[in-house]
Amino acid sequence: MKDSLEVLPGIELSVIHFHSERFTMHHELFSDVLEVNYCHRGRIGWDMRDGSSVFLGAGDLEIHTMDCCADSTITLPLGGYEGITVLFDMEVLEDHVPELLKDAGLNGRALLKKLCPGQTPLSLPASPEISGIFSCLFEVPQKLLPSYYRIKMLELLLYLEQLKPSHVNRLTSYQSELTVLIREIHDFITADLSKRFTIEELSKKYLINTTTLKKIFKAVYEKPIAAYMKEYRIRQAMLLLSQTDDSMADIAGQVGYVNQGKFTQAFKEQTQMLPTEYRKRCRLRKMEKE
Incomplete structure (x- = not known):
């Protein structure tokens, strides 16, 4: 879901809610339009035209x-994303500089060249300055x-104007083919949760260095493989507990645990409740709705 609004001439803001795993995006080449994306919740990644992923x-x-x-x-590694996308049309801004920014010496083309030289994306980790601009909008x-x-949006323009890309920490970008491979590995290890695989087994199967595998998996899915898979197994167990009448032993096996x-123990560590208690709560909620 996307709600868009022209905030000022040349400035369009969209509040984004995505619920998917991945999809493709196609639009015209707008070299004079600067796109700024703020992630409020979830996780999102792009495979860019230059072969990089962030x-x-x-x-x-x-x-x-x-x-x-x-x-x-x-790609939405966690299945969902909530954020804000801002589009700055620099041609329009050249002719319609906001009144409050006329003394700031704002130059749209110079700003584009500074932030994205050679059409290279700029990715910045969370900071108090970024949060101060966006978080209150939710x-x-x-x-x-x-x-x-x-x-x-005026504050964002001032932030971008004073930003010195060479002096800030950046998020690491990766080759798109490597992130595609990591997504293949993710799909493989989550396809049948009754099976477990070691880093070494995955490394040999997909011909990728173990260090690279661990590093890029964490970059894409936010957590190390072991921690991610532990949470994933419990999330799937929660679905089975709420949507089926399968026994605890059967569910344990389906999500990769050798015994109930x-x-x-793992379920309680993740949810602070026993699986029997969780199932009971789900059934009570269902009865109340009926």
């Missing part, structure tokens, strides 16, 4: 010109949002 977590910011992502694959009353949008005791 992933954002909560609080991170990504900046690129719209010719970088004209034909790209977008908290203010609906009737105040248009005013907040205008104020915060180990499953119960």
Whole structure:
């Protein structure tokens, strides 16, 4: 879901809600349009036209010109994403500089060249400055949002104007073919949770260095493989507990635990409740709805 609003001439803001795993994006090459993406919740990644991939977590910011992502694959490693996308049309801004910014010496083309030289995306990790611009936009009353949008977009432009890309920490980008391979590995290890694989087995199967495998998996899915898979198994167990009448022993086996005791222990560590208690709560909620 995407709700868009022209905040000021040349500035369009969209509040984004995606629920998927991956999809492709196609649009015209807009070299004079700067796209700024803020991740509020979830995780999102782009395979850019230059062969690079970048992933954002909560609080991170990504900046690129719209010719970088004209034909790209977008991945949502956690299955969902909530954030804000801002489009700055620099040609329009050249002719309609916001009144409050006329003394700032804002130059759209110079800003593009500074932030994305050679059409290279700029990705910044979460910081108090970034949070100060965006986080409140998810908290203010609906009737105040248009005013907040205008104020915060002016603040964002000032932030970008004073930003010195060579002096800031950046999120690491990776070759797209490597992130595609990591997604293949993810799909393989989650296809049948009754099976478990070691890093070494995966490394040999997919011909990838173990260090690279661990590093890029964490970059894409936010957590090390072992921690991610532990949470994934419990999430799938929660679905089985709420949607089936399978026994605890059967569910334990389906999500990769050799016995019910180990499953119960892992489930309680993740959810702070026993699987029997979770199933009982799910059934009570269902009865209340009926």
